[in-house]
Amino acid sequence: GDSVTQMEGPVTLSEEAFLTINCTYTATGYPSLFWYVQYPGEGLQLLLKATKADDKGSNKGFEATYRKETTSFHLEKGSVQVSDSAVYFCALGERESGYSTLTFGKGTMLLVSP
Amino acid sequence: DAGVTQSPTHLIKTRGQQVTLRCSPKSGHDTVSWYQQALGQGPQFIFQYYEEEERQRGNFPDRFSGHQFPNYSSELNVNALLLGDSALYLCASRSEIKRTGELFFGEGSRLTVL
Numbered sequence: 488g489d490s491v492t493q494m495e496g497p498v499t500l501s502e503e504a505f506l507t508i509n510c511t512y513t514a515t516g517y518p519s520l521f522w523y524v525q526y527p528g529e530g531l532q533l534l535l536k537a538t539k540a541d542d543k544g545s546n547k548g549f550e551a552t553y554r555k556e557t558t559s560f561h562l563e564k565g566s567v568q569v570s571d572s573a574v575y576f577c578a579l580g581e582r583e584s585g586y587s588t589l590t591f592g593k594g595t596m597l598l599v600s601p
Numbered sequence: 602d603a604g605v606t607q608s609p610t611h612l613i614k615t616r617g618q619q620v621t622l623r624c625s626p627k628s629g630h631d632t633v634s635w636y637q638q639a640l641g642q643g644p645q646f647i648f649q650y651y652e653e654e655e656r657q658r659g660n661f662p663d664r665f666s667g668h669q670f671p672n673y674s675s676e677l678n679v680n681a682l683l684l685g686d687s688a689l690y691l692c693a694s695r696s697e698i699k700r701t702g703e704l705f706f707g708e709g710s711r712l713t714v715l
Contacts, residue, residue, distance in 0.1 A: 491643070519702055530605065530691065530706035531644070538702065576643055580702070588634070588657055589704065591643030 489514045493577050493592035500567055500599050508562040508595045510551075510577035518579040520544075520553050520560040521589065525574045534562075534575070538582075567599045603628060605707035607692050613713045614682050622677040622710045626694030633675040634704065635667060636691040644691055650675050651697060679712075687714045 494509040512520065522534040522544070535544030540555035549564045560577060577592040606625045614620050626633050632651045636644035646659040650669035669675045673694075679686055689711050693704040 521702070523706075528708070530708045531693075531704075532706070533703040536702050578643075582700075588646045588649065588659070589644075591645070593641065593643045 489518065489579055489581075489590040491577050491579055491590055491592035493575075493595050496574075496594070496596035498595060498597050500597070502569055502599055502601050503566045504599075506562070506564040506567045506571075506597065508575055508577075508597070510560045510562065510592060512558050512560065512577070512579050514558075514579055516581055518581055520551070521578040521580065522549070522551055522560070522562050523576045523578060523591075525576065525594070527573070531576065567597070569599045569601055572597055572599045605630075605692055605694050605705050607690075607707035607710050609710055610708070611711045611713075613715060615715050616682055616684060618682050618714075619678065619680045620682060620712060622679075622690050622692075622712070624675045624677070624692030624694075624707060626673050626675070626692075627705045630694035630696050630705065631673050632695050632697050633669060633673065634693045634695075635675070635677045636693065637661075638689040638691055638709070640688070647677070682714045684714050687712060 490513045519538040521536045523531040524534045525531045535546040537544040537553035543552045551562045574594045576594045578589040580589045634649040635647040638644040648658040653669045664680045666678045689709040691709045692707045
């Protein structure tokens with residue numbers, strides 16, 4: 488079955504540092520890939536997505552590129568802010584299900600200090 | 602525009618009891634999915650409702666059941682509660698027609714089973 492593996496957290500960075508959160512996946516089909524973010528006390532929100540190989544999703548300074556050859560979708564940001572502190576989830580979904588049946592990784596907590 | 606709302610936010614039950622959780626989808630959405638998020642884990646898909654019927658189901662026992670009402674709101678019922686059912690239960694909604702690849706999540710109902 489489908490699965491998503493993320494790097495273990497927490498990831499602790501100083502403000503303005505470079506961020507990478509690794510994500511790899513296993514899928515039987517040709518999924519779309521997502522990053523969701525969960526801020527403290529809030530629900531999950533879509534951060535970015537990519538629907539086919541070599542697509543780059545981007546939002547709020549975050550980027551991730553769909554790499555089919557390495558089955559990866561690593562999240563990057565050039566300069567993190569304290570307000571980026573949250574839990575980040577990598578996920579995959581099948582188009583046929585309308586992306587409702589997402590498969591999530593375990594999440595990676597990011598802590599950014601001033 | 603109200604987002605996805607869930608109730609109750611927190612509840613405590615004892616083993617063997619039954620629980621009902623409620624969800625109102627985002628305005629304009631007609632498809633509701635439920636996820637279970639155990640502590641330190643990513644959300645796991647329970648089931649999806651559309652047109653008042655369960656359309657897809659994840660790997661959860663029959664103790665987990667649901668319902669969708671004509672106004673698209675939904676309930677999740679769990680019978681014969683086990684300690685392992687302690688988790689954050691997330692409701693997510695989307696529009697069946699506008700499949701953008703984004704699910705909108707509520708803040709969840711945190712269930713503790715003693």
